[in-house]
Amino acid sequence: MIELLAITDDPVAPPPPLRLVPAGPVAVVVGPAPEGEVDAEALWDRESLLEDLVDERALLPIRYGTRVEDDAAAAAAVVPRGAELAAALERVRGAVEVSVRAITPEGEEAGDVGAVHARLSGLAREHARHDGPEPLRAAYLVDRAGVDVFVAAVRELQQEHRGLSILCTGPWPPYSFAEPR
């Protein structure tokens, strides 16, 4: 049993024990399926692997826990969707995901998250707003070279909107932008 980690089109082999399985126009980064129970440490280990990979190549993270029998099964799952995955890789190439959450501190009046989101969306290639308990939970696909400008904008927005507490994390692999269209 092997675990599928990501789709890429970079031919350079990832560091062992990860391997590259060619699948049409793209390739799958696979590794041994971890044994034992899922825990936070396991998730974090996987995140670290993906982060090392995404530093050097365009990639689409695959949903956590996706396992198949062997290389042939991995290729068989991916090849039929090679073209759309290749297109999806173009969308994220050179960019990272930055996450922004905004909450209203206790005792404050609710701030204008719409304005925050609009400004940040303008600095991103793409954006995705997620449902959640916070007034704003969003992911932005930002050019690597534009991350500093994006973060500076977040800091400015935090100064302008005292009724909001804004937390910005990243850079993340493009989790929210990995789904082909």
Place this chain on the structure above:
Amino acid sequence: MKDKVLAAPLNGDLDAFERKIPHLSNALSRRIDADPESVQQGLAQLVLTIVELLRQLMERQALRRIDGGGLTDEQVENLGRTFMELDRAMEELRDHFGLEPEDLNLDLGPLGRLL
């Protein structure tokens, strides 16, 4: 470990964000029931919930590592409970559809819905 906080809130209160992490049991309250029409919706909801949970766990881990402190007893307990709920939910799903653990991945659409 890389610092994942790019910009912290003015008051520096990262704990306020941690409290916003929902319990899986709440998120799964509308999970699969016997009505076939709700099955697809239930599956989709569960997948989304798990994805969101994973994401938030990673964020929380990142925040914790920056604080340099460990988790409090209560947080450890919450985390343990969350994973137990996750296990149980997955087991129910498998029972409901008569699937093996490996099938479940495929059934939920590996690569069909990337994380």
